[in-house]
Amino acid sequence: MGNVCCLLDACTVINLIHIDEDDFLLKKIKSLELKKSKPIEILIDELVFKEIQVNVNDRLKSGLSKFSDSSRIGGIRKEIDQKLSFFRGKKNRSAEMISELGNEYYEQIKNQVGYTKKINGELCSTAYALYLSRLDEKKVFFYTDDYPAKDFFSGYFEFQQIGQIKDTVDFLILIYWLDDDFNKSQLNRVLSELYSQYAIEVALLKERLVKFHNEKVNGAFIKSKKEIAFKLKDLINKLQKLELQNIQSYFEYFEVNKTKCKELFEIIKQYYSVFQIESNNQSETLLEKIKRTNRLIEAQRIYKWNDLIAS
Amino acid sequence: MADFKATYKLKTNPFRLTPATNPDELVWAGFKDVKEKFEKRIERSIRIPNSTLVLNWGEYGSGKTHAARFFNKKDVLQALADKAGKAIPYSAVISLPKGKEPIYSIYISIIDKLNIEELRNTFSDIVGDLNAYIDSIGSNLHIQSVLKAVFNSDIQHLDIKKYLYGNMNATELKSLNASGILRSLKDDTDYSSILAGLFSCLTYNKQKFSCVILWIDEFEDIAVLNNSNIDKTNNFIREILDTVPNNLLLFLNLTQSALISVEDLGQYVYESVKSRIKERISFDFPNPDIFKEYLRELIAIFREGNDQNPYFPFEESVINSLIIELGSVSLRRFNESLSLLIELSDMDNKCPINMEVYEEYKDDIIWDKG
Numbered sequence: 001m002g003n004v005c006c007l008l009d010a011c012t013v014i015n016l017i018h019i020d021e022d023d024f025l026l027k028k029i030k031s032l033e034l035k036k037s038k039p040i041e042i043l044i045d046e047l048v049f050k051e052i053q054v055n056v057n058d059r060l061k062s063g064l065s066k067f068s069d070s071s072r073i074g075g076i077r078k079e080i081d082q083k084l085s086f087f088r089g090k091k092n093r094s095a096e097m098i099s100e101l102g103n104e105y106y107e108q109i110k111n112q113v114g115y116t117k118k119i120n121g122e123l124c125s126t127a128y129a130l131y132l133s134r135l136d137e138k139k140v141f142f143y144t145d146d147y148p149a150k151d152f153f154s155g156y157f158e159f160q161q162i163g164q165i166k167d168t169v170d171f172l173i174l175i176y177w178l179d180d181d182f183n184k185s186q187l188n189r190v191l192s193e194l195y196s197q198y199a200i201e202v203a204l205l206k207e208r209l210v211k212f213h214n215e216k217v218n219g220a221f222i223k224s225k226k227e228i229a230f231k232l233k234d235l236i237n238k239l240q241k242l243e244l245q246n247i248q249s250y251f252e253y254f255e256v257n258k259t260k261c262k263e264l265f266e267i268i269k270q271y272y273s274v275f276q277i278e279s280n281n282q283s284e285t286l287l288e289k290i291k292r293t294n295r296l297i298e299a300q301r302i303y304k305w306n307d308l309i310a311s
Numbered sequence: 312m313a314d315f316k317a318t319y320k321l322k323t324n325p326f327r328l329t330p331a332t333n334p335d336e337l338v339w340a341g342f343k344d345v346k347e348k349f350e351k352r353i354e355r356s357i358r359i360p361n362s363t364l365v366l367n368w369g370e371y372g373s374g375k376t377h378a379a380r381f382f383n384k385k386d387v388l389q390a391l392a393d394k395a396g397k398a399i400p401y402s403a404v405i406s407l408p409k410g411k412e413p414i415y416s417i418y419i420s421i422i423d424k425l426n427i428e429e430l431r432n433t434f435s436d437i438v439g440d441l442n443a444y445i446d447s448i449g450s451n452l453h454i455q456s457v458l459k460a461v462f463n464s465d466i467q468h469l470d471i472k473k474y475l476y477g478n479m480n481a482t483e484l485k486s487l488n489a490s491g492i493l494r495s496l497k498d499d500t501d502y503s504s505i506l507a508g509l510f511s512c513l514t515y516n517k518q519k520f521s522c523v524i525l526w527i528d529e530f531e532d533i534a535v536l537n538n539s540n541i542d543k544t545n546n547f548i549r550e551i552l553d554t555v556p557n558n559l560l561l562f563l564n565l566t567q568s569a570l571i572s573v574e575d576l577g578q579y580v581y582e583s584v585k586s587r588i589k590e591r592i593s594f595d596f597p598n599p600d601i602f603k604e605y606l607r608e609l610i611a612i613f614r615e616g617n618d619q620n621p622y623f624p625f626e627e628s629v630i631n632s633l634i635i636e637l638g639s640v641s642l643r644r645f646n647e648s649l650s651l652l653i654e655l656s657d658m659d660n661k662c663p664i665n666m667e668v669y670e671e672y673k674d675d676i677i678w679d680k681g
Contacts (some may be wrong), residue, residue, distance in 0.1 A: 076411075192538040199535035200409050214328040219654025222675050230678045237679075240371055240568060 004040045004174065005136070005163070007129050008090070009144035010051040010121050011273065012168045013044065017056060017083045019193040024186070025172075026086050028179050039178050042090045045128045048121040049091040056080055058270065059201070094124070097131045105131075113156050122149040129162050139163035143171045145286055146276045148248050167286060168194060169293055177304050184297060191297075195290040198277055202287075205271040206239040212264060228254075228261050244278045244285045251275040316615045318662045319624045319653065325613040326650035328643070338612045339381050341597075341605025342374070348592050349382055350391060353560065357395045357521040360557035364548070364587045367564045369594025372643025375564040378594075379404045379526040392521060400560070401513045401520040406529045413540050414547050417527075418502035422475050425509075427461060427468040433519050434462050444515050449554075451504060456491030458508045466490060475505070503547055507554040514558035522558040530563040533579045545581040552587055596639045603630060605642070606649075624653070624662050629669045636677055651676040 008016075016025055032040050044052075057080060060073050098105065106119050109127040117123075122144065129140040140163040144150055150165045157165055172190055176182045213236060217229045235250045251268060258265035268275075277286040284292065301307065316322060323336065339346055352365060367375045381387060383402045392399040403424050408416030434441055445458045457474070460466050466487070473479050474487060477496055484495065496502065510523045533544055552559065577585070597605065607621040622630055629652075637644060652664060652672055661668045 189538060196535055196537040196540075203409055203532055203535045219651055219658050222651055222655065223658065226675060233678045242568070 003038060005043065005132060005138055005140045006040055006171065006174075007043050007045070007125055007132070007140055007142045008048070008087075008171075009125055009142065009146060009149075010048050010055060011145040011276065012143045012171060013048075013052050013087050014056050014059075015145060015168045015194060015197060016171075017080055017087075018059060018197055019190055020083065021193075023083070025175070025190065026083060028175050028182060030086070032175065032178055040174070042087075043093060043128075043132070044087060044090040045121060045124045046091050046094045047119075047124045049088070051121045052084070052087065056084060059197075093132070094128050097128060101131065113153065115152070122146060122153060126153050126156060126162075129157070130160055133160075133162045141166055141170075143167060145273075147278050147283075147286060148276065151283075167289070169286070169289055173293070173302060177302055180304060180306055187297065188294060191290055191294055195287060195294075198273065198287055201271050201274050202239055202242070202244075205268070205274050206236060208267045208271075209236050209239070212267060216263075225260055228257060228264070232264065239274075242287070244274075244287070247278055248275050315657060318660075319657070320616050320618050321610070321613045321624070322615050323613065324650055324653055325609050326646040326653065328647065328650065334384055334386070337380055337384060338609070340609035340612060341601060341607075345374075345378070345592065345594065348590075349378060352590065352592075353382060353388070353400065353524065354391050354395055356524070356558065356560040357392055357397050357400060357517075360517070362552050362556055362559040362561075363589045364552060364561045364563070364584070366588050366591045367562055367594065368567065368591055370596070370641055371566050371568065372641035373566075373594035373596070374642050375566065375594055376528055379528055379562065379564060382524070383526065388524075395521070397517055397521040398519055400522045400524045402524040402526075404526040404528060407527050407532045407544070409532050409535055411540070412499075413536065413544050414499040414502050417547065418506060419476070421506060421509075421525075422472070425472075425475075427472055430513075431462060431464050431468065435464070437515070437518060438462055438464075441512060441515055445508070445512065448508060448511055449504070452491065453494065454501070454504045454508055457496075457505060458512055460487065460490050460492060461509070462512065463490065499543060499547070503550050504554070507551055510551075510555045510559055511557075517558065522560055523555070524560045524562070526562045526564065528564045529566070531566045531568050534568075541579055545584050549581075549583045549587070597642060597645075599631075599634045602634060602642075602645060606630060620663075624656070624664050625649075626663055626665045628666055629664055632666065632669060633677075636673070648676040 020026060029040075029042060033042065057077060060076060106124060106127050109115075109130065110119060110123055113123075113126065115123050125142055125144070129142050132138070133140045139161075142153075142157070142163070142165045144165060145167050147167075150167065154165050157163060169191065172187065172194070176187045209232060213229075213232055217232065222229055231250065231253055235247075238244065238247060238250075251272070254261075254265045254268050315324075352363070355361075356363060367378065369375055383404050385399070388399050388402060403421060405417060405420040407413070408420070410416050441462055442459055445455050449455065460471050460474075470479075470483075470486065473483070474492065475496070479487075479495065484492070496505065513520045514522055533541055536544065548561070548563075552561065610622060620626070633645070633648060637648065652669070655672045655675060656662060656664050656668055
């Protein structure tokens, strides 16, 4: 096992696939895995990999104007498939865990953490992380950009001393300082690409919601669904101002009320990643973190081994 | 519901938020200063050979997109051209692309709007002069051949459109070899060069079109692009202004937002572009007098018959109360509330819309106070 055990969530892998140009990141990860000193080991839970397969192409179909030329989507899809095969080999040990601990292991962890949602990638990864930490007597880092899940499971990681829950920004910085040839402008570029991935989703969601509002929210709509109309206006306003705190509650509201306005929930569902980028009112969103990190990198050096011995 | 026109003395609901499909309903009311600024700027470009970049700046819902659509109307442009005694401008409105290839997307948006058959008819009497002019612009023989082919009626117009879209295979491309087109268009430099050349041709001697007006709406979305695409977008604007030194009027509609504020504008719009901005047209929130003037003019345009009350079907007290209730908000917010108020009144057969009606629907039309 590597020095740093990196367990990746679906959103992190999907982000890595979409921000990577010319397999730059994949090559970096691969070379670190092959290094004699084994600085990292990348692992993915089985169910998480299935979630990746289901959702990895969502960003290609969600845009109004993002991928305007459909003939080019085929090429992008092919590239994604190639990158996906790189991560396919990482889902290597959770089957082994189930054979040792049995299928009820997930239920056991679910009850212990008090998770009310159905068993999903984040819960399975938490269970897997606990198993790996005990089996290999190591700290495990679980990388996810699902901030509400991060918030929920962090306490459990701490109490059980499994390790930590981090996000894609942290993962990119880890790869950066481990790799001597990964320079600051390249780090800046991948962070800017990560920012763009989420900011575009926010912009596209806003575009779709404004269109829906302008076309559908009229007097008749207000008479029958006033609360939905006002909630929609609120959400558009929040996206406009980029006030993403508590945004998850809007997803939950439209999900609960989906029978009243199915069309609206269908739009919102397509942009689920937007509702994952904040955890609570007090902490920063993923977008804020990327901006802050970019500023910090300019002001303060992140040391690599060679920087340390040179200084 | 009673007959809308007869009851409310309006042709249709003037406050609809969806863009009007009928150009007659796309009107300008009030905001004389802003309108004059646009008219002057466009008229200037119609008269004088000069390329200009103008930044339209304002908050969400303040009317920038509406201005683009209004001044993109043929009759509006024709009137300005007639006033100057020159040809009509060639105008297009596009949104800033958010995709992976912004320059390619801008190029495609413009090609989408290009009616080659119509252009060839328009330029048929000066095509000889135009070819000589094309030879004089730039040194790229390939781009010159493509531009000549656009105006050459011997080549099927669908073939050249197919070529411009990049959809021709190697065998089909051979049919264009005789016209000097030996390869496909392949990168941003090609796309920028074609657009620059095309704009120059369209405005040759200001004969057929006096200038090209290009509106890039939602320019604030530059803040969601990655660093490399921010670079490409800035470079494209700089290049297109430099390579079309005459007769291009470029409007950038920029909404002040959380992603892009005045302070960090420089992060997204580089000095090389900023230094080329000749004018900033600001879309401010209307004060009560400006809003009421807008309202009177808008209602007058949509008026069916006559009424002594310029705000009819609204009583003036309703308008005053709404202004106080909403506070300082965008024009869009006023329009939203008035649109709902008139629709709800219509559904319940209530007319005129007095304070009693307003109070009844107040909670339905004001979703949060400004």
